[in-house]
Amino acid sequence: MPLIASSCIQAIKERVSIVDVVSPYVRLRPAGRYWKGLSPFSHEKTPSFFVDPQRNTFKCFSSGYAGDVFRFLELKEQLTFAESVERLCEQFNIPLEYERRGGTIVRSNEGVSMKKVLLDIYARATQFFKQHFWSDDKIAKQVRVYWRETRHFSDETAKTFDIGFAPADGSLFVFLQNAGFSREQLQQSGLFYNPKRGYGNLMPRFQGRLMIPIKDLQDRTIAFSGRHLPFIDVPNDPTHEAKYVNSPETPLFIKGHVLFNLAKARSFLEKNTPFYLVEGQLDVMRCFECGLKTAVAPQGTGLTEEQLKLLKRYDAPIIGLFDGDEAGLKAGLRFMTLGIPLKIPLRYVCLGKDEDPDSFLLKNPKGCEKLADEALSPVDFFVHAFKRNGCDDGTVRHNILQAMFPIIAKCTSAVLRFDLLRELSKTFHLPQSALEADFQMFQRRMPVKANRASSPQPSPVVYEQLEGQVLGFLLHAPHWAKAILEHLSLDWIDETRTEGRLLMRILSEFHENGIEPLDNRDRWNLSAEEEDCWCRQLAQPLPPGNERKQLTVHLQCMYRRFLKKKILEIDKRISKNPDGNIGEARRLQSDRNAWRDALAEAASFVCLPKE
Numbered sequence: 001m002p003l004i005a006s007s008c009i010q011a012i013k014e015r016v017s018i019v020d021v022v023s024p025y026v027r028l029r030p031a032g033r034y035w036k037g038l039s040p041f042s043h044e045k046t047p048s049f050f051v052d053p054q055r056n057t058f059k060c061f062s063s064g065y066a067g068d069v070f071r072f073l074e075l076k077e078q079l080t081f082a083e084s085v086e087r088l089c090e091q092f093n094i095p096l097e098y099e100r101r102g103g104t105i106v107r108s109n110e111g112v113s114m115k116k117v118l119l120d121i122y123a124r125a126t127q128f129f130k131q132h133f134w135s136d137d138k139i140a141k142q143v144r145v146y147w148r149e150t151r152h153f154s155d156e157t158a159k160t161f162d163i164g165f166a167p168a169d170g171s172l173f174v175f176l177q178n179a180g181f182s183r184e185q186l187q188q189s190g191l192f193y194n195p196k197r198g199y200g201n202l203m204p205r206f207q208g209r210l211m212i213p214i215k216d217l218q219d220r221t222i223a224f225s226g227r228h229l230p231f232i233d234v235p236n237d238p239t240h241e242a243k244y245v246n247s248p249e250t251p252l253f254i255k256g257h258v259l260f261n262l263a264k265a266r267s268f269l270e271k272n273t274p275f276y277l278v279e280g281q282l283d284v285m286r287c288f289e290c291g292l293k294t295a296v297a298p299q300g301t302g303l304t305e306e307q308l309k310l311l312k313r314y315d316a317p318i319i320g321l322f323d324g325d326e327a328g329l330k331a332g333l334r335f336m337t338l339g340i341p342l343k344i345p346l347r348y349v350c351l352g353k354d355e356d357p358d359s360f361l362l363k364n365p366k367g368c369e370k371l372a373d374e375a376l377s378p379v380d381f382f383v384h385a386f387k388r389n390g391c392d393d394g395t396v397r398h399n400i401l402q403a404m405f406p407i408i409a410k411c412t413s414a415v416l417r418f419d420l421l422r423e424l425s426k427t428f429h430l431p432q433s434a435l436e437a438d439f440q441m442f443q444r445r446m447p448v449k450a451n452r453a454s455s456p457q458p459s460p461v462v463y464e465q466l467e468g469q470v471l472g473f474l475l476h477a478p479h480w481a482k483a484i485l486e487h488l489s490l491d492w493i494d495e496t497r498t499e500g501r502l503l504m505r506i507l508s509e510f511h512e513n514g515i516e517p518l519d520n521r522d523r524w525n526l527s528a529e530e531e532d533c534w535c536r537q538l539a540q541p542l543p544p545g546n547e548r549k550q551l552t553v554h555l556q557c558m559y560r561r562f563l564k565k566k567i568l569e570i571d572k573r574i575s576k577n578p579d580g581n582i583g584e585a586r587r588l589q590s591d592r593n594a595w596r597d598a599l600a601e602a603a604s605f606v607c608l609p610k611e
Contacts, residue, residue, distance in 0.1 A: 004085050005097040009519045012088050018056045018069045021088070025076060040076060041065055043271070043315045057539040067535030070521070074531075078217045078310070081522040086116060087218075114188065118252050121181055121189045122213075122221040128175050129164020129211040129224075140165055142231055143210065152362055157285055160264075164211035166226060168234045172204050190223070190248040193238075206245060208232035212281045214253070214299060219263040223247035223299075225281055246299075255300035259307050260284055266314060268293035274317040274347075274372060277303075279331060283357040287321070290361045290368045295321075303331065305338050317345040319375050324351035329385055336378050340420070341410035347375035350384055379404070379423045397428050405442045466561070467499035469554050472537045474506060474518055477547055481515045483608050484551070492558040498533045502526075548608050555606045563599040567592060 019028065019035055026037040026049060035051040038044055041063040048061040059066045065075055073084040089096040132140055143165045147153050157163075166172070176186055183202065186192055192202040209226030216222045226245045234240045247253055261284045265275060276287055276295040287295035294316075298307045311318055320335045322328035332348050339346045349371050351360055361368060376384060382400045404424065411417050421439060425432040470488070473480050490507060494500045505524070510516075516523075521534060543550065570592045574585070598605070 003099045003523055004082055004520060005099045006517050006519050008089065008094070008097040009085060011094050012069070012085065012092070013056060013519075015094060016056075016069055016088055016092050017053060018051055018058060018072065019053050021069050021072060022051055022058065039063060041313065055541060059539050065532075065535075066539030068538055071535040071538070080115075081520070083115065085522075114185075115251050117181070117185050118189055118250060119220055119222070121176060121185065121191070122223070122252070124176060124179055125172065125189075125191060125224070126162055126164065126213050126221045128172055129166055129213075130162055131164075132167055133158070133163060133165040133211075139167070139232070143229065146229060146231070147210070151282070153285060154289065157289055160288070161261075161285060162213045162221070164213070166204065166206035166209045166211050168208035168232065168237070170204065172206075173202055188250065190250050190253075205239075205247070207237045207240070208234045209245065214247070214258065214260055214281075215263050216252070216258070217263050217266075222252040222258070223250070227282075253299075256304040257306045257310070258299040259310055260297040260299060261288070262296050262310065264288075265294040265296050269314055269316055272317070274319045275311050275314075276319050276321050276371075277311075277335065278321050278357045279323055279328065280358075283321075286358040286361045287368070290365045292361075292368050292371075303334055303338065305342070308339050308342055308344065312342055312344050317347065319372060320346070320348040321357050321371065322348075322351075323356040324353045328356070329388060332381060333385060336381060337407055340378055340407050340416075341412070343411070343413055343416055346378055347372075348378075348381040348384075349375050350381075377423065378420070379427050383427065400424075401438070405439055408439065409443055409446065465499075466554055466558050467493060467497065467503045468533070468537055470551070470558070471499060471503050471506070471533075472540060472542055473547070473551055473554075474503075475534075475538050476542050478515075478517060480547065480551055480608075481510065484555075485510055485515070487606055487608060488555055488558065489562075492555075492562040494561070498529045499537075502530045502533055552606060552608045555608070556602055559606055560599060560602050563595055563602065566595045567599070570595070 022028065022035075022037075022040075025040045028035040028037045028051060029047075031050070033052070033054065035053065036047045037049050037051075038047050039049045039060050039062045041049075041060055044062050049058065050061075051058045057066070057068050058072055065071075067075075069088065070081055070084045073079050073087060074081060077084075077087075079087065086096060088094065133143060134140070144155075147158060147163070148155070173186065173192060176191075177183075186202060187194060191205055193205055194202055206224060206226040208229060209232075210229055212225045212227065213221040214223040214225060224247050228240075228243050239245045246255075249255060260281050269275075273294055276292050278284055278287060278295055278297050280297055284295045284297050287293075296311070298304065308318075318335075318339065320332050322331045322335075328351070335348070336346060351357070379400070382403060383396060386396045386399050386403075401424070404420070408417050408420050411420070417439075421435050422432055424430070425435045470484060473484065485507065488507070490504060490511075493504050493507075495504055506518070521531070524530075526534060570588050574588050574592075
């Protein structure tokens with residue numbers, strides 16, 4: 001995939017004001033040289049979100065997020081760096097340019113990223129399926145009758161969710177080829193198989209099915225779910241008996257990271273409005289028709305922690321509304337097990353054994369008004385679940401404590417642990433002190449690894465900020481990069497922290513391939529921790545004063561830390577062998593003296609030249 005050209009990124013920085021990008025999300029007011037407003041990442045009453053228009057950066061003190069205009073879109077819209085660049089280019093009419101090997105610059109229509117190609121393919125496929133759903137063809141009319149009379153959905157819902165129909169022929173392949181997409185691009189889209197026989201060696205994955213587009217946070221189609229239609233038989237389709245056929249994972253679509261309808265649902269969120277988490281897309285649509293506009297459904301075979309973290313960003317309660325059968329009960333248990341440690345307010349609605357949200361709301365369209373009031377707390381849900389499984393009153397308490405103690409142990413919040421234990425004590429009429437004693441005993445029996453994870457961490461070392469400060473110079477004052485390379489030995493870098501590992505990566509790359517601007521984060525394939533570290537340093541300006549003097553002090557401190565570490569290592573070796581070989585002891589002492597001498601001369605060893 002081609003990289004976005006540095007000139008394109010620089011053009012965005014020069015022409016796009018972060019105030020214009022943030023304003024649709026936050027009501028900003030002037031505050032001196034800054035603009036401030038309520039955090040777009042959490043609910044708050046006192047503004048703690050600041051935008052610096054001079055430096056084109058933001059800082060959110062409530063969430064800890066910080067960065068530039070690209071980082072804001074990455075966080076707010078769940079975009080990658082490249083996607084945020086592409087979106088800003090499109091929004092502010094800036095030519096999108098890519099970089100090929102050899103430094104050649106190409107425009108977007110020549111070097112477009114695969115993600116952008118796939119988005120275009122899926123957008124066109126969505127329109128193709130919609131046209132067939134609303135056509136005057138005999139089969140299309142049957143599909144609409146099925147939608148209205150069998151599934152009992154309105155035409156308005158079909159239009160809202162871009163419902164379509166996939167014909168049982170090869171017309172989609174021909175349609176997309178005529179739109180200019182190559183065979184390789186269509187194969188990578190996941191819309192086609194590549195069997196021995198088929199339409200142009202590619203067979204449509206979806207044939208004779210009701211098509212439900214799956215969309216990202218920008219309301220763009222990234223995958224499809226195709227539902228079996230009982231009146232259509234496609235013998236040459238290897239999946240014709242499957243109730244649902246779903247798109248495979250692609251660069252656009254990772255099942256465990258996507259929630260169906262989240263783009264629409266989040267737009268209906270108000271204060272204290274909950275998300276309704278259901279199991280399937282049709283359940284979401286039924287909820288939507290009945291007024292539960294914030295319903296979402298996980299993609300994939302089961303709910304994932306990543307999907308719950310997506311919802312957690314909106315700081316809203318979540319109500320589980322699953323099928324009433326055993327599978328739905330298991331989904332509820334997973335929902336509670338994953339969600340409680342994330343400190344999300346959770347509740348659960350119990351449906352009858354033969355009911356699902358679609359059938360329940362179809363019979364009781366006004367029943368949605370009482371769902372939130374009737375939803376169970378986590379402890380009440382576990383009581384319901386174990387009683388449903390046939391446990392008598394004598395064993396329910398034991399089973400619930402066995403199920404909930406491991407969940408409570410994963411909670412990092414002492415307040416949340418206290419509240420859960422208090423609710424358990426009230427439910428079972430137990431003294432909370434006794435329950436806490438049992439919980440502490442359970443924790444002591446946990447594996448050593450888990451205990452270590454919850455034990456207090458040692459205090460950070462004195463020089464913990466040094467790598468981050470040097471990284472700040474590379475980002476804000478790149479003219480010092482050559483001097484840093486010449487005077488900073490990679491041995492001095494502490495890689496136990498994210499800042500150190502990131503600095504090591506950058507300087508190692510500079511040593512091997514020369515110094516390059518650090519304006520394109522996409523080039524570095526950063527982890528989530530590295531991304532946060534990079535953006536925090538980017539949003540933190542260099543302290544005022546003499547840059548040369550500051551950088552010299554940072555490098556000298558790193559050198560001293562390195563020397564002290566070497567001396568400590570020798571001291572440990574000497575203490576472990578008090579009666580060791582005399583020659584070895586002399587050598588160790590000689591090495592120690594050499595390091596001590598170097599430490600005394602550290603100030604003169606690192607001395608940066610004037611610019």
